[in-house]
Amino acid sequence: MSFAGKIVRMKTMPVLLQGRAMRVRVLFANAILLGVLLFGGVACFAQTGSVAGEWRGIWTDPSGYVFSASMSLETSPSCKSCAVIGDGSIRGKIVWTLRKAPTNESPYAAKIGMTATEFVKGEMKGDSLLVLNGESKDDPNNIIATDQYRLAISDNGKVIGGITLDHGPWTGQFIAMRSQP
Numbered sequence: 001m002s003f004a005g006k007i008v009r010m011k012t013m014p015v016l017l018q019g020r021a022m023r024v025r026v027l028f029a030n031a032i033l034l035g036v037l038l039f040g041g042v043a044c045f046a047q048t049g050s051v052a053g054e055w056r057g058i059w060t061d062p063s064g065y066v067f068s069a070s071m072s073l074e075t076s077p078s079c080k081s082c083a084v085i086g087d088g089s090i091r092g093k094i095v096w097t098l099r100k101a102p103t104n105e106s107p108y109a110a111k112i113g114m115t116a117t118e119f120v121k122g123e124m125k126g127d128s129l130l131v132l133n134g135e136s137k138d139d140p141n142n143i144i145a146t147d148q149y150r151l152a153i154s155d156n157g158k159v160i161g162g163i164t165l166d167h168g169p170w171t172g173q174f175i176a177m178r179s180q181p
Contacts (some may be wrong), residue, residue, distance in 0.1 A: 050075050051073050051075065051090060051124070051130055051153065051157075051160065052073050052074055052075045052090075053072075053073065053178060053179070054070070054071070054072055054178065054179035055069075055070075055071040055072075055073070055160065055176040055177065055178055055179060056068075056069070056070055056071075056176060056177060056179050057069045057071065057160075057161075057174060057175050057176025057177065058099075058174070058175060058176075059096070059164065059172060059173065059174045060172070060173050061166050061171055061172045061173070062171050063102050064100065064101070064102030064103070065098075065100065065101060065102060065108070066098075066099045066100035067096045067097060067098055067099060067144075068096070068097045068099050069094050069095065069096055069097075069174070069176060070094070070095045070097075071092060071093070071094045071095075071176055072092050072093055073090055073091070073092035073120075074090070074091050074092055075089075075090050076089065089121055089122070089123055090121070090122045090123055090124070090130070090132070091119075091120070091121050092119075092120050092132075093117050093118065093119050093120065094117070094118045094120060095115055095116075095117050096115060096116050096117070096118060096143070096144050097113065097114070097115045098111055098112050098113065098114055098115075098143050099112065099113075100112065108143065111141055111143050114141045114143055115141075115143075116137060116138065116139035116140075116141065116143050116144045117137060117138040117139070118134045118136075118137045118139075118144060118146055118147070119134070119135050119136045119137065119138075120132040120133060120134055120135060120149070121133060121135050122149070127153075128152055128153045128155075129150065129151070129152060129153070130149070130150075130151040130152075130153060130160060131148075131149065131150055131151075132148070132149040132151065133146075133148050133149070134146025134147045134148065145167065147164045147165055147166065147172065148164060148165040149162065149163075149164050149165075149174060150162045150163050150164075150170075151174065157178075158177060158178045159175070159176070159177050159178075160175070160176050161173075161174060161175035161176065162174060162175075
């Protein structure tokens with residue numbers, strides 16, 4: 001056998017890593033695995049993140065009404081009534097505060113600062129569309145009506161916003177951010 005034959009045969013033999021070389025290879029493989037897990041968790045936040053929690057926002061319409069909002073949403077399994085229904089529903093409430101009426105002559109001008117609560121139910125449509133419908137209200141001052149909401153969720157899951165039915169023309173606008181601890 002020639003010297004060249006030995007080299008070829010050595011190239012085809014598996015190389016066993018030992019000592020430092022093996023540790024470096026294992027660390028490199030672990031770093032890649034950790035990166036995939038971390039990046040996968042970040043990339044999939046919108047898909048696996050929940051809308052459950054506390055939100056603060058604002059609602060406006062073209063006529064000039066402005067309401068601030070404090071919204072609390074629950075999803076199954078944290079939502080006990082949703083779990084009974086078993087349909088993956090989202091339930092919650094929005095506490096509205098009237099901040100501005102269209103004009104000073106409006107009957108609502110005297111009600112600025114008053115609050116009302118709207119109870120909502122809905123579901124996720126796909127990964128980033130939240131559909132909510134007002135089901136009932138607790139409104140002794142008669143400042144709100146129940147509404148319907150079509151809200152997009154930001155990629156990081158910290159902002160939701162979109163349109164509301166607003167008595168028919170879909171011209172209400174609502175945007176909210178997750179409450180900061």
